[in-house]
Amino acid sequence: MKRIWILLSVLALAAAVAPFTGPFVILLLAQILVLGIIAMSVDLLLGYTGLPSLGQAAYLGVGAYLTAILATKFGFGLGWDFWLVVLMGMAAGAATAGFFGLFAIRASGVYFLMITLALGMCVWGLAYRWNSVTGGDNGINMRGRPKFGIELANDLTFFYVVLGLFIASFFALHLLVSSPFGKSLVGIRERELRMRILGYNTWLHKYIAFVIAGGFGGLAGVLWAHLNGIVSPVDVLLPASVDALLMVVLGGPGTLVGGLIGATVVVFLREYLATMVQWWQYVLGAVYVLTILYLPGGIMGLFKGGKA
Amino acid sequence: MREVTLEVSPGERKAIIGPNGAGKTTLFNLITGVFPPSSGEIILFGKEVTRWPPHKRTALGMARTFQITSLFPKLTVLDNVLLALAGVGRAKLVMWRPLSSYEKFQNRARELLDGAGYWDRRDVQVRNLSHGEQRQIEVLLGLASDPKLLLLDEPAAGLSSGESREMAEFLKRLDPSLAILLIEHDMDVVFDVVSSISVLHFGAVVEQGSAAAIKRSERVQQIYLGTG
């Protein structure tokens, strides 16, 4: 419980200082929160269920492309119906995961990694190749953010909306991981066979977790599209999935909050280190390797052993 | 396995003994549904369950423990038991309510842990318990779902003789209506706990009978007790 209060205070602090951070930092903060949502969805799989997904960007892509296509081709989702798009993005992410899960959940460990990677590449291929719908290599430029009484085109307003959705996602996932279902995921991570003997249909539990993670991936995608104003096949590419996975590893798997911490570190390192030195990627790489070697609990592990 | 016919009646306490590699654990895996049998059938509480997955058999009232401790090492003693409790029934798919808010589970967990003397240490991670303690939790997890049939795979494995005796006492105290199928090498425990014994050798049942009769059987002496 203490951890939640710390998180809420940090977020409240961020909300309070946001108006004074300057026009670029506010974008970075929003970016961190969106990445925080996708990282939490990866954490649900990796940290709680023990499924290392390398295809999470696929669901982000589905949500983002859906948002961009609805907005540019049908003018849909630029007013109050933005909230409908949020729901549709989640549904689309979940549906995609529901389909992919049929293949992926049969595997575990490194095979799960490979299958999710391959499925992610399918979505990339579709984004890249299906020119008439996705704009192919050029991607889709959005014309502007929604407005409904408030104008999301204002970066500060947009940040608050993203913050709200992040907090909602966090509480939903936090409740989920402490529920009987959430605890069953941890049991599956720890010892799947025992769970089956105890009466759990472990396939179903993993499948449902996979679908839920896809849903939150889709949500992140809707916000991602509006954040950048462009959706591009690069967003769906493998490095995006790897980033999400590494953010969780860096922040601390099985903690939910860890994803946000990982996203913060990665975003700031990437933006500011990249401005200073050309070999910033090696620094980031070294940070990852050192974390994996010496901090198996991630940054959260530094503050007393996280309780799964 | 071949031509194994085994029956356990309600409340019966039966042991399966046999030398290493006789197929005892394999038999358990068939009964619980970890592997499907290539032929034959398995009937549980009057239902044909030969092709059922493990979780459905558990729902019928079967439970099992493992020869090699199969707990959730990074979870607390309480969480281990709660997971076992939630395994039967519908609550396991609930996502919108904390597990800690289910009073029936909490009360039952307290009952079980109090009975075994672990309530004070409910928040200790299982991996920090001694081997003997882990074996007891292993059995507790088997009991948690209130089974009608409990399969115990060498509950006394790796225990000292004192601990084994404690384990036997513990098993004897269990609800008499619970049927137990026990695999065990420690013959003191076996003769202490069960009334009938089946002897397994090279995947087949070679001898069945009351504990006393098996103790006297020459053939059993030969293949198992004498040489073992």
Place this chain on the structure above:
Amino acid sequence: MKRIAVLIAGLAAASPGISQELKIGFLAPMTGIFAQIGKDMENGFQMYIDEQKGNFAGAKVTFIVEDEEGKPPVGVRKAEKLARQDNVHLLVGGLLASTGYAIAPVSNRVKTVYVLSIAAADDLTQRDLKQYPYIVRTSWTSSQPHHPLGKWACENGFKTVSAIAADYAFGHEVLGGFQKAFEDCGGKVIQKIWPPLGTKDFGPYIPTIKRDADAIFSLMVGPMALQFPKQLQEAGIKKPVIGGGTSYDEFVLPSMGDEVLGHVSALQYSAALDTPKNREFVRRYREKYGKVPSYYSESNYTTAQMIHEVMKQTKGKWPGPEKFIQMITQLKLDTPRGPVRFDDMRNPIQNIYIKKVEKKKLHGYDKDELWNTVIQTYPDVSQFFTYKKEEFLKQPVYSRDFPPCKHCN
């Protein structure tokens, strides 16, 4: 990757009037597979600044380079950073067409000029121009050099062409432009093969090239450009090859071998241009960076010159984005690539050179090298070539399926 390239010349005291500042945010790939091209881009721009000792008519130039990694979303983020955090007056650069498409809307959001010094996406200065009041292009549209190339091919006796082009927007637009002009003059494109961007093994594609075609049209980029002619030669195919601009530009040419001799391509620039202005440019560039300038270098060098010319007119005072766009499009300049002015859709009108790869000594260098010898010049070519602007804009942007391949079967 910020490099503040302010060359306060040793004689700061002797250069009076540096009281104002011009901040230029430059976007080019500095890491990843396009890093070397990004270096060419940066070098071209940097060389011009250095020649002016960092002083554009009284404004001190602050040149900030950001790595866009060749990825559109990264380009967007970096453009936002340059505009919002560094408060640059102009954004310049962006390599890939897709990056250009992505950054254009940013220029609206941050109300900052965006000079497309490389990114060639056709529609930015065609059907989409109205949406983007703050952009201007100083380079070319993908199809611009390839309209004349199509006409040239047709007029030089090629009747049927089999085309193989990288499968992405730039490839579609290059081939589209070639096909349109070629077929309008009577030629026939009888086949289109689309290997994915980044293909290195053309084994599956080369045998499918139709044997009865008079020539092969190829559009390659980067490493693809090196591999395709080699593998074509190994397969024993001796048909004439006509290529899109990037198939033989000076960025790839020095790494090529004799297999490309005689191949023809088109672009608004060739390092082999025999004009005093270009000879001088090549000499200085080669002295400074040890290599022949590519169109990536020339285009950015010229872009810097254009910005300087505007600043001359304002005496070093930043005129504001709207006024800047208006002023830069009024320029008529003599540049290394030749005379350049702008059409009313903010894209250059310039010479297009039909070039043939030859091995020879040029510009006084003593070694035999590969050069893009100009064999024909189409003067003052606009992005609409000889077509009427209104009618041209009525057709859809060139794509995989447009113009349709009527003669393929």
